[in-house]
Amino acid sequence: MKYASLDEFLDRGKAALAKGPVALIFIEDEVEIDTTLHHHLQCGFASVVALMPDSFALGAELDQAVHRVGCDSSFPERVFDTVNRVIDAAPGIWLYYCYNAEYLFYPFSENRTVGEMLAFHTEERRDAMLTYVIDLYADDLGASPDAVSLERAHLDRSGYYALARPDPATDHPRERQLDFFGGLRWRYEEHIPKTSRKIDRIALFRAAPGLRLLPDHTFNDQEYNTYSCPWHHNLTAAICSFRTAKALKTNPGSTYDIPTFRWHNSTPFEWHSRQLMDLGLMEPGQWF
Structure with a gap:
């Protein structure tokens, strides 16, 4: 489940935001990406969304387990804007956000x-x-x-x-x-x-x-x-x-x-x- 941008995710990935809780994981660099995503999947989130550049590698088993969204999370203002756009798209849903x-x-x-x-x-x-x-x-x-x-x-x-x-x-x-x-x-x-x-x-x-x-x-x-x-x-x-x-x-x-x-x-x-x-x-x- 891969989306080129947040716009595409909010358009085609509405099902991921239909039931909570939803985890938004902002990937700033390539340190411990897979362990971060695995940990939050094990917590029992209904959906785990990985917001990360296309150049970052993701474990093959995670491709089907998480929603990968193209995003450069190294800019703090982009993180806050993204969370706020997801808030608008998912009223009433429990959300969580963190970094890799x-x-x-x-x-x-x-x-x-x-x-x-x-x-x-x-x-x-x-x-x-x-x-x-x-x-x-x-x-x-x-x-x-x-x-x-x-x-x-x-x-x-x-x-x-x-x-x-x-x-x-x-x-x-x-x-x-x-x-x-x-x-x-x-x-x-x-x-x-x-x-x-x-x-x-x-x-x-x-x-x-x-x-x-x-x-x-x-x-x-x-x-x-x-x-x-x-x-x-x-x-x-x-x-x-x-x-x-x-x-x-x-x-x-x-x-x-x-x-x-x-x-x-x-x-x-x-x-x-x-x-x-x-x-x-x-x-x-x-x-x-």
């Missing part, structure tokens, strides 16, 4: 599908879910110069914090909204633009008329940006991502300043939702 070398985890994801989780979340009258982007990195940059290694992946077990999110109109904190920080974006903030230092992303959400994804990974509907409803804690999820480590080690302005990402709070990543819940990096809410 990023892997979604949610509470009990080893034996429950993402659709089951979102069905529960919908029953709690929630239309969006907060996800934390948790930085992964290889422990040996000599063996993995691009900082990507599935077998030797590490993460920070502490060093995460949140600040109140002010409303620009009143300068008072927004209700049930926080800006979250930590990981490599915090430890190497001198190499990260201020506008890119947050680790929160509303990556799971239900499309609605007029809804718009903004360049800071929030939405124009403020209720979508909340971490929970007013009466109790809700589910949250985590996107375990090599994206920041990869960028820091491929950027000439930062690569020579970073001989290793390891520090005293590094721990091997176990590729299991229980570890993320134990570390407080996602919340099961009322779902057991």
Whole structure:
């Protein structure tokens, strides 16, 4: 299932958006494309859409499993525009977006599908879910110069914090909204633009008329940006991502300043939702 452009996909691929949840995977480079797509297929998404240049290779078994859409995802504004166009084309459908070398985890994801989780979340009258982007990195940059290694992946077990999110109109904190920080974006903030230092992303959400994804990974509907409803804690999820480590080690302005990402709070990543819940990096809410 291959489409030359987003226009063609939205014209001929309407069936892929008829039932959710739908995963939109933006492929920026050729790192871990197949593992990213396989991971999200295993999560149980009804459709997985790979938005990628025609020159990038895709495993033969994935050709029939995913919807491949011609797109240059290296331009941030194109990513946001694409998500917003899919929102317009799929009202009422749960959507998810991430990049290659990023892997979604949610509470009990080893034996429950993402659709089951979102069905529960919908029953709690929630239309969006907060996800934390948790930085992964290889422990040996000599063996993995691009900082990507599935077998030797590490993460920070502490060093995460949140600040109140002010409303620009009143300068008072927004209700049930926080800006979250930590990981490599915090430890190497001198190499990260201020506008890119947050680790929160509303990556799971239900499309609605007029809804718009903004360049800071929030939405124009403020209720979508909340971490929970007013009466109790809700589910949250985590996107375990090599994206920041990869960028820091491929950027000439930062690569020579970073001989290793390891520090005293590094721990091997176990590729299991229980570890993320134990570390407080996602919340099961009322779902057991």
